[in-house]
Amino acid sequence: xxxxxxxxxxxxxxxxxxxxxxxxxxxxxxxxxxxxxxxxxxxxxxxxxxxxxxxxxxxxxxxxxxxxxxxxxxxxxxxxxxxxxxxxxxxxxxxxxxxxxxxxxxxxxxxxxxxxxxxxxxxxxxxxxxxxxxxxxxxxxxxxxxxxxxxxxxxxxxxxxxxxxxxxxxxxxxxxxxxxxxxxxxxxxxxxxxxxxxxxxxxxxxxxxxxxxxxxxxxxxxxxxxxxxxxxxxxxxxxxxxxxxxxxxxxxxxxxxxxxxx
Numbered sequence: 001x002x003x004x005x006x007x008x009x010x011x012x013x014x015x016x017x018x019x020x021x022x023x024x025x026x027x028x029x030x031x032x033x034x035x036x037x038x039x040x041x042x043x044x045x046x047x048x049x050x051x052x053x054x055x056x057x058x059x060x061x062x063x064x065x066x067x068x069x070x071x072x073x074x075x076x077x078x079x080x081x082x083x084x085x086x087x088x089x090x091x092x093x094x095x096x097x098x099x100x101x102x103x104x105x106x107x108x109x110x111x112x113x114x115x116x117x118x119x120x121x122x123x124x125x126x127x128x129x130x131x132x133x134x135x136x137x138x139x140x141x142x143x144x145x146x147x148x149x150x151x152x153x154x155x156x157x158x159x160x161x162x163x164x165x166x167x168x169x170x171x172x173x174x175x176x177x178x179x180x181x182x183x184x185x186x187x188x189x190x191x192x193x194x195x196x197x198x199x200x201x202x203x204x205x206x207x208x209x210x211x212x213x214x215x216x217x218x219x220x221x222x223x224x225x226x227x228x229x230x231x232x233x234x235x236x237x238x239x240x241x242x243x244x245x246x247x248x249x250x251x252x253x254x255x256x257x258x259x260x261x262x
Contacts, residue, residue, distance in 0.1 A: 003063065003064065003065065003066050003067075004036070004039075004042075004043075004062055004063050005036060005037050005038060005039035006066065006068065007062050007063075007065075007066070007067045007068075008036060008037055008051060008062065009037045010067055010068045011055050011057075011067065012037075019033050019034055019037070025054070026047065026050050026051075026054075028047070048062070058113075061113060064114070065113065065114050065116070066116065096123040096124065096125055097123065097124050097125065097126060097134045097135060097136055097155060098118060098121040098122070098123055098135050098136070099121060099122045099123065099124055099135075099136040099153065100121060100135065100136065100137050100138060100180075101121075101122065101138065102138045102140065104117075104120075104121060105137070105138050105140070105179075105180055106179070108174065108179065108180055109174060109176070109179045109180070109215065112174065112215065112216060124136070126155065132157040132158060133157065133158040134155055134156065134157050134158070134221060135155075135156060135158070135218060136153045136154065136155045136156075136224060137153060137154050137156060137172050137180060137182065137218070138151075138152075138153055139151070139152045139153065139154060139182055142201055143182075143183075143199035143200070143201050143204045144170070144182055144183070144184075144199060144200045144201065145170075145200045148182070148223050148225075151225070152223050152224065152225040153223065153224040153225075154170075154172060154182055154220055154221075154222075154223050154224075155220075155221045155222050155223065155224060156171070156172045156218030156219055156220050156221055157218060157219045157221050158216070158217075158218055158219075159171070159217040159218060159219050162190070162195070162211060162214070162217065164219075165185055165187060165195075165217070165219075167185075167186060167187045168184060168185070168186055169184065169185065169219070169220065170182065170183065170184050170185070170220040171183065171184075171185050171217055171218060171219055171220060172216075172217070172218035172220075173185065173195070173197060173209065173214060173216075173217060173218075174214070174215045174216040174217075174218075175209050175213045175214055175215060176213045176215060177213060178209070181197060182220075183197035183198060183199060184197070184198045184199070184200060185197060185198075186198060186206075189208070193210055193211045193212070194208050194209070194210055194211070195208065195209050195210075195211065195214070196208055197209060
C-alpha cells in the first residue's frame, strides 16, 4: 500500500478534518489512524471499506493511485464509488479535453482510473463544446459511418449512467474485455442487463455486452479528422475553418435536442 498513507492524509485534509474527529467517526483511536497515515501500520479490510465509503472512492483508487495528482483534488466523484479524474482546466478556467492517442488507446482500459496516465495524455481546448466532461478517442478501422473513419477522433461526453443512453445513438463504450469500442448502441435487451452494439458498416456483426462489463460510457459529440487535411494545409486558416465546422455541427446537435424537448 505504497500510496495509501499519502492518499488518506490528503483526503482528510481536503475535508478539513482532524485525526481525532475522523478516528471517532471510524471508531478508531487517534493513534491507530495516525499509524495508517504515517505508513507504520496497514488497516484491516473493515477499515478500508470505511475509508472507501466515507470518501466515496473505490478501494483500488485509495491503494494504487496518487490522488493528489488531480489538480486541487478536483476529481469527479460518480455513483457506485466510481471516479473519473482528473478534471483538468486551463489557466482561464476553461475545461480541457484529453486526447487519447492511438498508441495510448491500448492502455486506456488499465489506465482510465489512473490520474498519472490521464495526466500524460495530450490536452486541447475546443470552442462550442457543451457542458460536461469530454475526451477525444481515436477511431481504428472502418466499422462506423464513412464520415468517421480510421485515423479520425471522436470527441465524446462522459455518461454517468446507462439510463441516459438514447437508443440507436453512437457511443464510445469501454468494457472489461474489449477495451474501447465506438459503436451504435441499441437498448432492445436493456431489461436483461444487455447492450447491443452495432457497426454502421454491415460487414461487421453486432455483438452484446453485459452492463456489469461496462467500465465507461461516452456519448458522441463531434469528430476531428486531421487526416482530411494535408500537412501543409494545417495552417491557421484551415484550423479556424475546422473550428467553424465544429460550431455548425454542434449547432445542429443543439437544434435536434430542442426538437426532442418539444
